[in-house]
Amino acid sequence: MKAIKPSLAKGTRDFTPVEMEKRNHIYNTLKTIFKKYGYSEIQTPSFENLSTLTGKYGDEGDKLIFKILNSGDYLSKAPEKLLEEKKSTELISSISEKALRYDLTVPFARYVVMHQHEITLPFKRFQIQPVWRADRPQRGRYREFYQCDVDVVGSDSLLNEAEFILIYQEALTKLGLQDFNIKLNNRKILSGIAEVVGKPELIVDMTVAIDKLDKIGLEGVNKELLERGFTEEDLAVLKPIIELSGTNLEKLTALKSVLVDSAVGLQGIAEIETVFDYLQKLGQGSLLEKIVEVDITLARGLNYYTGCIFEVKTNEVQMGSIGGGGRYDDLTGMFGLKDLTGVGVSFGADRIYDVLEELNLFPPSNAERTKVLIINFDKELEGFTLPLLYQLRDAGIAAELYPAAVKLKKQMSYADAKQVPYVLLIGDEEVRSGELSLKNMESGEQEKLGIAALIEKLK
Template sequence: MSNIKPAIPKGTRDFSPSEMVKRNYIFDTIKSVFKKFGYQEIQTPTMENLSTLTGKYGDEGDKLIFKILNSGDYLGKVTSDKLLDLDSNGLTSQISEKALRYDLTVPFARYVVMHQNDISFPFKRFQIQPVWRADRPQKGRYREFYQCDADVVGSESLLNEAEFILIYDEALKSLGLTDFTIKINNRKILSGIAEIIGKPELIVDLTVAIDKLDKIGLDGVCKELIERGFSEVDIDILKPVILLEGSNTEKLDKLKQVLGSSEIALKGISEIETIFNYLAHFKKLNGICELDITLARGLNYYTGAIFEVKTNEVAMGSIGGGGRYDDLTGVFGLKNLTGVGISFGADRIYDVLLELNLFPQNTEETTRVLISNFDSQAELFALPILQQLREAGIATELYPSNAKLKKQMSYANDKKIPFVILIGSDEMAKNVVTLKNMESGEQTRIPIQDLAKQF
């Protein structure tokens, strides 16, 4: 039998106990903000029917869906002619009926349609679960990662969009981030740009190209636009819009001039103005909220406002994004149910907080107190103390064997346990314990009945 070197798939990660404490700190912080704004938690299955997912993310997104082979002899019903065609796309539908979810939004739309008679609208839900994408792994980009989503369906009010900006702002501030930008745009404005050029049918090609401005620069965007069917004249019209500068108000005024003949563009501009007007009635944001016309978000289902969040403190891609989708549930048979949602990229936020050393110090602690174990008599003496501290809500361990004290202390240091209780014959005789502070080294004798009060 050959020795197999243990490994995990590229783009995935193991997380140690101390790392899980940090991850849960992120999840709990975001979850608390979601709840404060009235969102309720749901969960959906890890896998969905492949037909549920395909066609919702555009051609590029569909290529990144992880397909699951049918169980058993998945090639049993495939004809030899089909195999000889070497057409993987045509073959997929016959050998794979299920897939790992690509995001949480499409499964949520499916959930709403299936449970429409059991929920009240507007329905505000949040969801914190992993998703999978067959992307090329790189820094800040994983094949398995968690999303923290919040969506509301059944409400056309743009107050929802304004509140999502507030959710981003409050959650990121609570996580310790101080320099971040919440970018906003509107797909109607982008549709208006395509309309002004005279190529509304190429709206998807336009958005896919200009969304890459940060990655490939203006020359790269122009080259891609040419490849996607736009002319040099089209690009000359586009450039001033793509490179729009100034305050949010100045940008909007300029867009009204350039796109004034497009009804759909003016509607998008009006929606952005309404959102900014709502925000003006709240306290000042901690981060920056910026109108960015190049923001396109590559998903086809967005129809209105779109968001993207980036930290300015670390070289990292977006740490959040979302937008308005007017009829996503329509593909599942429930027409005209508008929705809007956002997502936090928890894995990228983890990397940012780690690089900036922003995790609270106590996130290192997995246990608060370790009770030493010198012998069988001390072990039995310690059991009621162990129960007392746990009932008081204090995470406590009893070392499971009467090992040498040095080994027990090393265990406490390795787990970053801040306090150790020492129980010897003298302590048992006087019904006290010796409490050692592992950071200062200070030792204090405490009556057992007063022990819990120390924490």
């Protein structure tokens, strides 16, 4: 068989032990904070039925879903006409029934509906698992990446939104970030803007375009809006709204004037004001001046957000958003469970990792590495070294016996490569005397110890 050159699929990565230690530092920090706010962990399958995912992320999001081909001769049941016409989009439902999950929110909504008689409302969960998107790989953007989601369903209280701001602030600060913004908008405000412009039916088109402001600029947004059915007159109305500036209070005051004739728009403003009021009552009003920012251009082009929308960005390195989310009042309704409101946010663990790495914010390694390596001089000595190995481990000491009696240099190199702090040299003399030779790999010092003293020293 011809040898295959090993390679990784674009947008995916391997993780070394050192990298896993750093990643677990992020996950463990987040888990601790999530639990402090009353959230419990769940997991869902890596792939879902395609019908579960389709239509939940907008047309652009649907294009990024990784579809899984049906097993066997998947083309045999496909309509010949579609095959001849090469209409791949229309073919999908015939050749693919499942897909890798695009995010954790929609599978969570499906989970809630299927387990509605087992869970207690409001149900607060967090979930840390990989997701997949057929996106173009670039710095900070992968095709396989981990999301850390925290959601609550069954509560319409805006206290939840306020607490998500606190969760973001506490988690990112705990990880060492010092300069970041939590951007906040409300889908109802965007609906109100579409009403004022006179194009309420184009709310999705408007939000998809506005959401790209950071990437393509105002000129690019205007061009896309024109292509999506807006007029030059509409753009003239939108321009001062999109370019809104000032403090959070000044922005909300200006919006009240603009949206005075839109009941839904005013409701969105009132919801943001309520969130701010909760932050004040929680003693965290200073966050409104430091890190929380009302951003009317924040649209997050997902179809299911209905209330507050969040996005988090760091200002310390060039990076896209490192978190985001929002309220989704009718998401479970798509699965047959009506009138169950929910809200949640996500941490972009992979981007956060890149930020911490670039800023050198990971703590010094404290991994539970092997504490002592027993050098293997002779297989006949295993009658002594193997019981000793078990005794060390039973005492809670991470220990290894080199698996083969090879040259000492090779075994010492192994200990060096793994940064093992001690090696234990046991020959016939040590077995007879019971005094074992322990070498400190950093200082080179060597001492003789009995088994009890050895265990005490290594603990």
